[in-house]
Amino acid sequence: MSLIARHLEAQGIVTMCMASAMDIVCAGRPPRVTFVDYPLGHTVGKPLDRVGQLDIVRRGLLGLASMTRAEQVEILPYRWAETDDWKAEEWRKGGAGGKDERKPRDTSPQYQTEQDRIFAEGS
Numbered sequence: 001m002s003l004i005a006r007h008l009e010a011q012g013i014v015t016m017c018m019a020s021a022m023d024i025v026c027a028g029r030p031p032r033v034t035f036v037d038y039p040l041g042h043t044v045g046k047p048l049d050r051v052g053q054l055d056i057v058r059r060g061l062l063g064l065a066s067m068t069r070a071e072q073v074e075i076l077p078y079r080w081a082e083t084d085d086w087k088a089e090e091w092r093k094g095g096a097g098g099k100d101e102r103k104p105r106d107t108s109p110q111y112q113t114e115q116d117r118i119f120a121e122g123s
Helices: 002-010 022-027 050-066 085-093 114-121
Strands: 017-019 032-035 072-075
Touching (some): 002 022, 002 114, 017 050, 022 032, 032 050
Parallel strands (some): 017 032, 032 072
């Protein structure tokens, strides 16, 4: 998503990435990001929460005009639950057999190939 957004921006088409996985989307250095700290698959809101969904989408669209710096991120104030316990639960239930086998995330980008790194970093 980030690479496509950067390509479109280079062609003069303004883009907005809407994301709920900050480290993943920022690794690709997109031009603009509207971030909501919700589980994957719920980037534009909770199921059946039409008001919240509409606000998230509206704020993303408004960011097209208001975000003027490169790689700018707007973090929306929405919360999935009263506590962040849901994050541990999402981590536990992911992957095969209910156990998440992925490596823990960190802030350094990781690429499958050198060509991926070149595309992502633009060098």
